[in-house]
Amino acid sequence: MARIISLLAILNTLLLFSCEEDITLDLPEGEEQLVVEGHIEQGAPPILILTRTVPVFKEISKEGLENSFVHDALVEVRVDGQTYTLEEIPSHAFSEELKRWVSLQFGLQPQLLNNTAGMSVYVYTSEELKGEVGKSYNLHISHQGRLLTSTTSIPQLNPLDSLWTVPHPNPSEDSLVSLYYRYSDPDTIGNSIRYFTKRDSEPFYPGLLASVFTDEFVNGNTVDYPLDRGEPGGQAEINKDLYSYFGKGDTVTVRWEAIDLPHYRFWFTLENEQNNNGSPISSPNITQSNINGGLGIWGGYAVTYHSIVIK
Structure with a gap:
């Protein structure tokens, strides 16, 4: 191995x-x-x-x-x-x-x-x-x-429509918010996205559990979904109380990347394998590389940026 x-x-x-x-x-x-x-x-x-x-x-x-x-x-x-x-x-x-x-x-x-x-x-x-x-x-x-x-x-640019925030469900955590996005998917099957988020002077971090989406079930529709805060990889432990949330006063920038389907399949299968690592009931998973003769990824990104100041 x-x-x-x-x-x-x-x-x-x-x-x-x-x-x-x-x-x-x-x-x-x-x-x-x-x-x-x-x-x-x-x-x-x-x-x-x-x-x-x-x-x-x-x-x-x-x-x-x-x-x-x-x-x-x-x-x-x-x-x-x-x-x-x-x-x-x-x-x-x-x-x-x-x-x-x-x-x-x-x-x-x-x-x-x-x-x-x-x-x-x-x-x-x-x-x-x-x-x-x-x-x-x-x-x-x-x-x-x-x-x-x-x-x-590098696909055509496929930007977000808008960003907004929703208060934390617990009133005692009123300094935290969830970030939501609206996205209008083109009427062609196979549009795929990878995303990163950045808070203030932080780097751009990808979504921790799932950083990629495809339009298999939303093709041609406009959808509203929450967007988890990106996290650096390799953390020994995740703060579950803070995971996915942003704080009031944060300036948040979303790096929204249109990718082709082989690129999507690589990240989807890799993240699925990482999330199931060590689980005795998880299904076997093989990361789908697009490299002939080797492993890994050669991927193109069509990038747009979207920002919001959380008040």
């Missing part, structure tokens, strides 16, 4: 190394695979992290995490008959713009990229390519005889 190492998991683990010793469990290893965690959105460069899987119970160490990055791969994105080669860049060499995009797309505080316990995080990117709405992007990765391919698209 192997696990996918995400950027957020890597950085959260690195913070522990400033004050903790390595933890070693010597158990059998599974077959190594390459893992893609890549995004492209309108007006932004492609950002891709390439790692290798590690066994679930392998030694957790700074050296092990650093060795999970795959270097010197040939990473290409093809669009409109042109091929763009992505350059591998370590985090200590990120420009301020690249740092902003990595932080935005992965839900990280920018300063976290400066505090990686003496280790660099590596991304593949290109300053020459910026995403455009309505286009498809073909990914080709070659590394030591392995070939990974994928295709994603």
Whole structure:
């Protein structure tokens, strides 16, 4: 059995190394695979992290995490008959713009990229390519005889209609509110959404239990639903009294991302697997990657932003 190492998991683990010793469990290893965690959105460069899987119970160490990055791969994105080669860049060499995009797309505080316990995080990117709405992007990765391919698209923008708040059901919690949204779904089946929320100066965090929706049951309709507050991943414990709520005085921004169906299926199955982890009655779940020859996701986002000041 192997696990996918995400950027957020890597950085959260690195913070522990400033004050903790390595933890070693010597158990059998599974077959190594390459893992893609890549995004492209309108007006932004492609950002891709390439790692290798590690066994679930392998030694957790700074050296092990650093060795999970795959270097010197040939990473290409093809669009409109042109091929763009992505350059591998370590985090200590990120420009301020690249740092902003990595932080935005992965839900990280920018300063976290400066505090990686003496280790660099590596991304593949290109300053020459910026995403455009309505286009498809073909990914080709070659590394030591392995070939990974994928295709994603940036759909048409699909914004929210409005945001508003509803008071907490308990009058004694009058400083907390639920956020609601209104959304008019186009009359074409398959429209899918991923969302993040941001409070004040926080990063954008995805919905914790479910960050994606599709229009299977609401196609062509206008719907009103609550929107849970996004949360950082990797929390040991969730405050159930505060979960999903926003506070009066918060300035809340919703990052509302139209995605294609393969992109939706990846996040839906991954989050379902994470939510059922360890449950003795849960059904077996396989995360539906769109990477041929590997694991992970190559996904396009058509992003709109919506803000509300909670009074």
